[in-house]
Amino acid sequence: MTAPVIHVAAALTVDADGRALMVRKHDTTVFMQPGGKIEPGESPLDCLRRELFEELGLELAAEDFTWLGTFEEDAANEPGHRVLAEVFTLTIDAAAPVVAAEIAESIWVDPAAPGDIDLAPLSSRALLPLLV
Template identity: 55%
Template sequence: MPDIHVSAAVIVDRDGRALVVRKRGTTRFMQPGGKPEIGESPAQTLIRELAEELSLRVDETALRPLGTFVSAAANEPDHRVVADAFALRAEPHEVVVQAEIDELRWLSPGDWTSVPLAPLSTEHLLPLAWS
């Protein structure tokens, strides 16, 4: 099964809600992030993706590494996603939907089943948001 390498952000606001996004042409919500460009570190990938997708400017010192996680890919059948995940804080007023993002949601621990989520989110990343 081919691997897709990405960087992903577990973003939580001051009220303990976690940010998830849905990319254009997809049905499942997931943590923001994306695939690296040549020569980028996982942190550099995430910083670029957050700026492109959410107009969120983040300094690398604000990223807390969470580890590398593997799950079935949400949008590519018969692929696995291998995600370098980082935690950070942000507030809703700091985030603006742009690029390929169609929609975002801030989920509380009690309502994270209210939207269809990617396996990586349910298996690994959202539990970390509220641990």
Template identity: 55%
Template sequence: MPDIHVSAAVIVDRAGHALVVRKHGTTRFMQPGGKPEPGETAAQTLIRELDEELALRVDETALQPLGRFISAAANEPDHRVVAEAFALRAESSDVVVQAELAELRWLAPGDMHSVPLAPLSVEHLLPLAWR
């Protein structure tokens, strides 16, 4: 099964809500982030993606590494996603949907089943947001 490497942000606000996003043409919500460009570190990838997708400017020192996680890919059949994940604090007023994103939601722990979620979010990343 081919791997898709990404960087992902587990963004939580002061109230404990976790940010999930949905890309145009997809149905599942996931953590913001994306694929690296040549020569980028995982943190550099995430900083660029957060700026492109959410107009969120982040300094690398604000990113807290969470580790590497592997799950079935949400949008590419027969692929796995290998994610380098980072924790970050932000508020709803800090983010704006742009680029390939169609929608964002802030989820409370009890909301996990209110929207269709990517396997990586369900299995690994959202539990980290609410630990």
């Protein structure tokens, strides 16, 4: 049986020092790239812009994003599911994000040495290694 797939848009977000922005949702321990589920009829970029505004207070233009690619990994918070992520890169000021909605915490990490935090498979296996 094939694992159900969750289609999301995610931002591989860095600051001027090359650190990556990671977020953790309420009632979870796993840190991941900001983003969220793509709604019916919504483009991945529109989804990402909406999610970043709702979750981090970031109001960004489409031109601020660069398409990176599509990645598939085990889902972090939905056991037995896979996540299919449409990923864009983005550079922002480290002071810009303000957590809201379902986000409990945001942190900036060194992609080469993120420290002792629980990372989503998409982050640890696919995205952070691209920054090293």
